[in-house]
Amino acid sequence: MSPDVDAILYRLAGMFNERSGFGVTDDTFHALSMLHRLGEPTWFALGDMDIGLHLLRSRLVHSGMRLTEAVADIAHRLAIDAAVLPMSDEPVRTRVLTDDGDLAMQRWFVEQKCAPPVRSLRYEGIEAAQPAPEVVQAVHDADAVVIGPSNPVLSIDPILTLLAPHLDRRRVIVVSPIVGGRSLKGPTVEMLRDLGEEPTTTGVAKHYARIARTVVIDPVDSATQA
Amino acid sequence: MSPDVDAILYRLAGMFNERSGFGVTDDTFHALSMLHRLGEPTWFALGDMDIGLHLLRSRLVHSGMRLTEAVADIAHRLAIDAAVLPMSDEPVRTRVLTDDGDLAMQRWFVEQKCAPPVRSLRYEGIEAAQPAPEVVQAVHDADAVVIGPSNPVLSIDPILTLLAPHLDRRRVIVVSPIVGGRSLKGPTVEMLRDLGEEPTTTGVAKHYARIARTVVIDPVDSATQA
Numbered sequence: 001m002s003p004d005v006d007a008i009l010y011r012l013a014g015m016f017n018e019r020s021g022f023g024v025t026d027d028t029f030h031a032l033s034m035l036h037r038l039g040e041p042t043w044f045a046l047g048d049m050d051i052g053l054h055l056l057r058s059r060l061v062h063s064g065m066r067l068t069e070a071v072a073d074i075a076h077r078l079a080i081d082a083a084v085l086p087m088s089d090e091p092v093r094t095r096v097l098t099d100d101g102d103l104a105m106q107r108w109f110v111e112q113k114c115a116p117p118v119r120s121l122r123y124e125g126i127e128a129a130q131p132a133p134e135v136v137q138a139v140h141d142a143d144a145v146v147i148g149p150s151n152p153v154l155s156i157d158p159i160l161t162l163l164a165p166h167l168d169r170r171r172v173i174v175v176s177p178i179v180g181g182r183s184l185k186g187p188t189v190e191m192l193r194d195l196g197e198e199p200t201t202t203g204v205a206k207h208y209a210r211i212a213r214t215v216v217i218d219p220v221d222s223a224t225q226a
Numbered sequence: 227m228s229p230d231v232d233a234i235l236y237r238l239a240g241m242f243n244e245r246s247g248f249g250v251t252d253d254t255f256h257a258l259s260m261l262h263r264l265g266e267p268t269w270f271a272l273g274d275m276d277i278g279l280h281l282l283r284s285r286l287v288h289s290g291m292r293l294t295e296a297v298a299d300i301a302h303r304l305a306i307d308a309a310v311l312p313m314s315d316e317p318v319r320t321r322v323l324t325d326d327g328d329l330a331m332q333r334w335f336v337e338q339k340c341a342p343p344v345r346s347l348r349y350e351g352i353e354a355a356q357p358a359p360e361v362v363q364a365v366h367d368a369d370a371v372v373i374g375p376s377n378p379v380l381s382i383d384p385i386l387t388l389l390a391p392h393l394d395r396r397r398v399i400v401v402s403p404i405v406g407g408r409s410l411k412g413p414t415v416e417m418l419r420d421l422g423e424e425p426t427t428t429g430v431a432k433h434y435a436r437i438a439r440t441v442v443i444d445p446v447d448s449a450t451q452a
Contacts, residue, residue, distance in 0.1 A: 038300065038304070050260075
């Protein structure tokens with residue numbers, strides 16, 4: 001599973017489930033209902049159409065494709081023109097060390113609904129991972145690299161751990177995920193606070209200071225401009 | 227996939243799709259519709275609930291279970307009391323050599339609708355396969371071994387290739403799949419004819435002569451009794 005890469009594929013193909021925030025719109029959950037009957041945990045609501053895509057990707061990767069190639073193949077099959085590039089061909093799994101133990105990221109996020117306070121994050125496999133050649137080439141060729149308003153520690157930092165050496169700070173633009181002290185989506189404010197960072201637009205700017213020269217903020221935060 | 231073992235599991239669990247002859251009753255095909263959208267062949271109508279069971283079995287086998295153990299685990303989860311035993315823990319794939327080429331059994335059966343005449347059958351992997359200890363024990367302990375009215379060459383022969391040395395002919399009973407010159411189900415008559423065997427109750431009795439002492443036939447075939 002690569003829920004974030006898939007979210008981008010589904011969005012670009014016009015199939016993204018906006019309401020749930022992942023997977024395919026109007027998906028059904030009959031494979032999951034069978035797994036439930038078989039006594040399996042079903043806290044991760046993987047839809048049937050979503051499983052169809054996972055089955056193809058597994059087959060492509062098992063047949064010898066790198067993940068980057070498999071994602072490009074799937075994007076092509078969905079008539080997506082944009083280049084969708086995972087950060088690496090090697091698996092990297094985010095672990096969340098919480099007051100309730102060391103949890104897989106999706107287990108903390110989905111099953112535990114982000115409730116257990118976060119002590120630290122760990123990216124399992126990151127030491128062995130390399131950015132794929134395609135993604136290194138893409139950031140070298142880019143006029144600008146825009147970092148979306150996503151969770152800086154949960155979603156962006158693992159990518160930066162691999163890609164920071166290849167980024168030209170002058171061409172990197174961050175869109176702040178915090179507006180007026182609240183996160184646009186998800187538990188960004190709570191996580192930054194738990195991890196001892198400043199959960200504000202200023203905190204975001206500090207977090208990315210070594211990576212990006214430009215931070216896009218909302219007019220309501222204009223007083224925080226340096 | 228193990229469609230025949232699954233058919234037995236589904237039947238014993240009261241979920242078998244009698245109408246299609248495989249899979250789960252009232253299943254949906256949304257994973258398949260995604261695979262179709264992604265340009266994959268979808269001639270094998272694998273349902274969403276069916277995929278749920280396949281995903282669990284794959285996980286169990288990848289986690290180190292033998293196929294026999296995985297099937298027993300799934301049967302237990304479905305509250306099935308009977309012992310459901312595959313013939314082997316090793317994969318064996320039936321290939322059908324036809325006038326249109328060498329086809330995987332399901333491709334000939336499902337995609338080609340049994341149309342290409344059959345020249346011979348081959349069981350890929352059978353040289354390396356062993357019957358699982360559980361199935362050897364089961365036929366040794368059995369008061370009787372009943373071979374159902376299935377296709378002798380397509381369905382039963384691969385099993386007998388492995389199990390014949392462990393069968394006591396006096397305790398083996400075959401139920402004829404041919405009644406009054408017609409097969410109860412599927413292309414048994416056509417296949418036996420294509421392969422140069424006699425497509426009658428008598429032909430069935432000859433086919434199993436070295437394996438079984440008793441052949442159960444329908445009263446309409448009573449004139450064929452030896």
